[in-house]
Amino acid sequence: MTAPKNEAPPLEAAALDALRAQAVEEIGGCSDLSALGELQRKYLGKQGVLAGWLARLPSLPPEQRPVLGQGVNRLKKELTELIAGRESALERAALESAMGGPFDASLPPAPQERGSLHPLTQVTREIEDLFVSMGYQVADGPEIETDWHNFEALNIPPDHPARDSQDTFYIRGPGRLVMRTHTSPVQVRALERLKPPLRAIAPGKVFRNEATDASHEHTFHQLEGLVVDKGVSVAHLISSMKTLLRGIFRRELEIRLRPGFFPFVEPGFELDARCPFCSTGCSVCKQSRWIELLPCGLVHPNVLRASGVDPDEWSGFAFGLGLSRLVMLRFGITDVRLLLSGDLRFLEQF
Ligand code: FA5
Numbered sequence: 001m002t003a004p005k006n007e008a009p010p011l012e013a014a015a016l017d018a019l020r021a022q023a024v025e026e027i028g029g030c031s032d033l034s035a036l037g038e039l040q041r042k043y044l045g046k047q048g049v050l051a052g053w054l055a056r057l058p059s060l061p062p063e064q065r066p067v068l069g070q071g072v073n074r075l076k077k078e079l080t081e082l083i084a085g086r087e088s089a090l091e092r093a094a095l096e097s098a099m100g101g102p103f104d105a106s107l108p109p110a111p112q113e114r115g116s117l118h119p120l121t122q123v124t125r126e127i128e129d130l131f132v133s134m135g136y137q138v139a140d141g142p143e144i145e146t147d148w149h150n151f152e153a154l155n156i157p158p159d160h161p162a163r164d165s166q167d168t169f170y171i172r173g174p175g176r177l178v179m180r181t182h183t184s185p186v187q188v189r190a191l192e193r194l195k196p197p198l199r200a201i202a203p204g205k206v207f208r209n210e211a212t213d214a215s216h217e218h219t220f221h222q223l224e225g226l227v228v229d230k231g232v233s234v235a236h237l238i239s240s241m242k243t244l245l246r247g248i249f250r251r252e253l254e255i256r257l258r259p260g261f262f263p264f265v266e267p268g269f270e271l272d273a274r275c276p277f278c279s280t281g282c283s284v285c286k287q288s289r290w291i292e293l294l295p296c297g298l299v300h301p302n303v304l305r306a307s308g309v310d311p312d313e314w315s316g317f318a319f320g321l322g323l324s325r326l327v328m329l330r331f332g333i334t335d336v337r338l339l340l341s342g343d344l345r346f347l348e349q350f
Helices: 010-029 033-044 049-059 065-099 119-133 161-165 185-194 234-249 301-306 323-331
Strands: 144-146 177-179 198-207 219-229 255-259 265-274 290-299 315-321
Touching: 010 033, 010 065, 033 049, 033 065, 049 065, 119 198, 119 219, 119 234, 119 323, 185 198, 185 219, 185 301, 219 234, 219 290, 219 323, 234 255, 234 265, 234 290, 234 315, 234 323, 265 315, 290 301, 290 323
Parallel strands: none
Antiparallel strands: 144 177, 198 219, 219 315, 255 265, 265 290, 290 315
């Protein structure tokens, strides 16, 4: 009996069916990716079984070729899909076993440790925003300073007793350099560079060779402020300091000025604020109900002169906020040494 027209001869069709059954069984039972690769090469590779079938087609009678050719191509497509499906099932199983459980791409990710801004950075940015909104610029200066900028231009000559209150780290070598003991040298640099009228603040790190305790660090932060213009008076100083404190504590605080001595201001003041934490006395204000916050004053004419600014034409005020202590007040931190300790147990609280 001859095969019906356009159908592969039974022998060939049966062999293709047997091949299909064998391939499906082998692929379905394959349990690792490299063996699956082998199977792919065996059946679908250039030298593979199906390629052999296609190569044999031209030797068949022309009327059988289309049917058998279509059968081989169908099988090729089916095995390609079967192998791809098996591959992704094996990959998924490998992933799940590595993860110790089933993988669900729709689940939210496991919580990740996130950093946060250091409390000093948070408060500095708030104060910067406040002053920038009042037309101030943010100035900067080096942490290693010349003796001139740190002391002499600020009306503190070499033998002046005010140097004793700021125990200084001197840098060995030429140039008479010091680790700046306060941010006030930025006043001098701002005056030299910008010329009046000017309004600037300068937050930064300062260094003092002192014994440390809960309220004294050898390395701490200050924030300097300087305004130089025509006719600047103590009234301007007071109103600006009130704005600063309102911005920081978010309410109106009563303030008082006491005389304070700093060679670079005249008159000089210590500005105290009513303790924002109590009404009858507490440990923060040491039962006094006042907190010493801001040394300040009108810029001394000698400081203006040292930077080439005429004190008969210009006047100004300056202040030097103890930023580290302010941050302690703001967040209820009881030891200044925690701020730069790098202790994660402390930092993670902010
Ligand atoms: C000064 O440093 C002046 N340059 C401030 C100034 C600027 C006065 C402009 C007038 C005009 P004083 O040494 O007092 O001042 O320090 C200023 C603030 O820094 C203090 O009020 C205090 O809050 C803080 N401070 C001083 N020493 C330490 C320390 N060891 N640790 C932490 N904070 C300190």
